Amino acid sequence: MELQKLRYFLTVAQLEHMTRAAEQLHVAQPALSQAIRSLEQELGTPLFVKHGRNITPTECGAYLRSRLETLLPEIDALPGELAQLSARVNKTVKLNILAASIFVVNAIVDFRQHNQDVIFDFEQTTKAHDCDIVISTNGLSSENRSSCLRRCIKKERIYLAVPKTSPYAGRASIDLRELRGEDFVMLSDSRLFGVICNKFCAAAGFSPKILFESDAPAAVQNIISAGLGVAFWPEYSWGKVNGDKVTLLPISFPLCQREIILELYERIPPCAYAADFYDYLIQQI
Numbered sequence: 001m002e003l004q005k006l007r008y009f010l011t012v013a014q015l016e017h018m019t020r021a022a023e024q025l026h027v028a029q030p031a032l033s034q035a036i037r038s039l040e041q042e043l044g045t046p047l048f049v050k051h052g053r054n055i056t057p058t059e060c061g062a063y064l065r066s067r068l069e070t071l072l073p074e075i076d077a078l079p080g081e082l083a084q085l086s087a088r089v090n091k092t093v094k095l096n097i098l099a100a101s102i103f104v105v106n107a108i109v110d111f112r113q114h115n116q117d118v119i120f121d122f123e124q125t126t127k128a129h130d131c132d133i134v135i136s137t138n139g140l141s142s143e144n145r146s147s148c149l150r151r152c153i154k155k156e157r158i159y160l161a162v163p164k165t166s167p168y169a170g171r172a173s174i175d176l177r178e179l180r181g182e183d184f185v186m187l188s189d190s191r192l193f194g195v196i197c198n199k200f201c202a203a204a205g206f207s208p209k210i211l212f213e214s215d216a217p218a219a220v221q222n223i224i225s226a227g228l229g230v231a232f233w234p235e236y237s238w239g240k241v242n243g244d245k246v247t248l249l250p251i252s253f254p255l256c257q258r259e260i261i262l263e264l265y266e267r268i269p270p271c272a273y274a275a276d277f278y279d280y281l282i283q284q285i
Contacts, residue, residue: 003075005039006068008032009047013057013065088119089269093277094130095122099137100156100260102217103236103285111280118273132267132274133281137192138259148263150278154236154285158200158256159248161224161233161241168230173252176204183211183229185220196258197232203254221246236260236285260285 012021012032022029040047047061057065097104101124108120123131134148137156160176162168168178184201186208187194194213201208211229214220217238220231225245233241233248237260241248262285264278 001039001042005035005042007072008035009039009061010065010068010072012036012048012055013061016054016056018055019053086269090272091117092119092121093271093274094132094267095120096131096134096136097122097124098126099135100234100236100285102239104135104281106239107277107281107284110284111277115273115276118277130267131265132271133278134261134263134265135281136261136263138261148265150264152262152282154260154262154282155257156237156260157235158197158251158258159233159235160251161220161231161246161248163224163227163230164245164247165227166230166247168249169247171249173250175253176200176251176256177206177253179204179230180206182209184208185212185214185223185229185231186210187215188213193232193234193237200232200251200254200256232256234258 008021008025008027011025012018015021015024018033018036019029022032025032036047043060043064045060046058047064048055049058095104104122112118112120160168160174160179162174168174186197194215198208212219212223214223220233220238221241221243223229224231225243262278262281264275267274
């Protein structure tokens with residue numbers, strides 16, 4: 001059905017007069033009558049009954065009028081709604097954050113101070129799709145990695161976090177082999193960072209004696225602050241230590257680091273802020 005025919009029908013049905021409807025629609029009456037007949041043929045049912053110079057809708061015509069009085073305003077509103085949605089999509093940066101989450105969140109806060117109309121939408125999944133930016137680490141593969149527009153790889157140093165009261169706290173660096181008997185606060189093996197930390201310990205010749213497992217930096221810091229253990233601390237992923245009860249020590253052996261991979265993808269429709277935020281992340285990391 002042509003939308004124009006439905007609009008013609010609704011006007012005729014509401015006015016119940018062909019001549020006045022033609023005048024209101026600014027069309028010739030014969031053309032309007034022809035459009036109504038064509039619609040009736042298409043629907044296979046009469047829509048009007050003549051009463052002298054006036055016409056009234058049939059039962060089917062009345063039903064169609066009631067439906068169109070609801071549907072046509074909704075259809076008319078669609079262009080405006082789509083324009084609003086398009087504007088929102090144009091301002092929305094879609095992120096897939098698989099590493100350096102605290103760093104990225106802090107970058108979002110800072111970036112929005114100068115770009116207050118930008119919107120951020122993020123997820124955490126190894127099967128990302130339809131994202132502007134993916135932040136991952138080595139050991140995680142992106143299905144669309146070969147199709148990214150730009151890729152930047154940064155080295156993330158892994159420190160050892162110890163209590164200020166620890167005898168290690170005053171050291172300039174630490175050899176991981178010295179910590180064979182220490183209690184560790186670790187991430188579980190279900191998280192990639194936990195797997196990486198276990199590999200660091202294995203390279204130093206031991207399996208960590210785990211006191212507590214958590215994937216929350218605040219929980220790790222609280223345990224360390226209480227003097228109950230030591231932990232690996234990723235430079236960007238967890239950010240700076242809050243407070244003065246924990247010290248971060250560089251690890252001299254083995255080499256404790258991983259890669260932070262930032263990828264920019266082409267998304268349809270494109271986001272006006274995606275490339276700018278990608279550049280901002282690279283500048284800050």
